[in-house]
Amino acid sequence: MANQISVKLEHVDGLKFNVQLQDGRGIELNSPTEIGKSFAPMELFLVALAGCTAMDVQWIMEKERQKVRKLEVSARGIRRDEDPRYYETIDLEYVVAGANISKAAVERAIHLSQDKYCSIRAMLKETVKVNATYRIEERPAPGPKQLQASSPAPS
C-alpha cells in the first residue's frame, strides 16, 4: 500500500473548492450552507473516521470466520459552539447481522479497530470523545430451497 497520499484543491467561488486526487478522481467541497451535491470538510472527516473503522471491523470479522450478512456503521458528531468547532463527541454504532455472530468477536473487532488499526482514530486528541456501541441482529443464512415471493412472469 502506498504510504503517501496527495490531493490538490482549487478555489472556484465563494467557499467552493474542486479537489483532485492523484489519479484524476475528483470531489467538490463547499460550506454547509451552499452544499448542493458537494461535501463539507467536517462531513468528510466523519465519513473517513467511520469508513476506517468499518473496514477494520469487516476485515477482522472475516478473519474470525464470522458469517456477517450485513454490517452498518452510523456515526454522529457533535460540534463545539466556539472556534475551533471540532467534534467534542463522536458516537459510532455498529450493526452486525448474521447467523450465530459471536458477541465476543464483535467486541474484539471494535476494540482492535479503535485501539490498534484505525489510522484516523489514532490521530485524534483525547478532547475528542469517541463512543462505540454495537447491536447484533440474528439473521440465519437462507436455506438452499427457501421459497421466494415471485412476480408473475410477463405475458
Added chain:
Amino acid sequence: MANQISVKLEHVDGLKFNVQLQDGRGIELNSPTEIGKSFAPMELFLVALAGCTAMDVQWIMEKERQKVRKLEVSARGIRRDEDPRYYETIDLEYVVAGANISKAAVERAIHLSQDKYCSIRAMLKETVKVNATYRIEERPAPGPKQLQASSPAPS
C-alpha cells in the same frame, strides 16, 4: 450552522461501503487497491483537512480585502509503516495569486486557520506533524481594455 452531523455506512462487498449523508447525498468508500471511482478513508481525511484550512484562508483573505485571484491548497500525507498507519507528516502548501497580495495577510490567515479556526486541525494529536508553507504569485487584475489573443471567426 448545524452542530450535529450524521452519516451511515452500509457494507456492499469486499471493503466497499456505501455512505449516506442526512439529506441523501452519497459517496462510496473502498480500499486503495480496489478504488475505482470510490475514495479511501485516508484520502477523505486529507481532503477534509485541506478543505477546512483552504476555506478558512479564503474567508480570512476576503475579510482582509485581499484581491485573491487564485487560491490552491495542496496536501501531502506520509503514513507510518506500522499499525496504526496514520499520517506522521502532513505538508500543506498554499498558493495565493493576485494583485499586491500582502505577505503578512497570507501568513496571518494561515496562522489563524492552523491555530484557531480549522476544526479538523484542532482534533489532531501532536504526533501528527503538520507543516504549512505558502507561495504568492503576482497576478495583476486584467485592465478593462486588455487585448486578448483571439481565434479567427469561423467562416
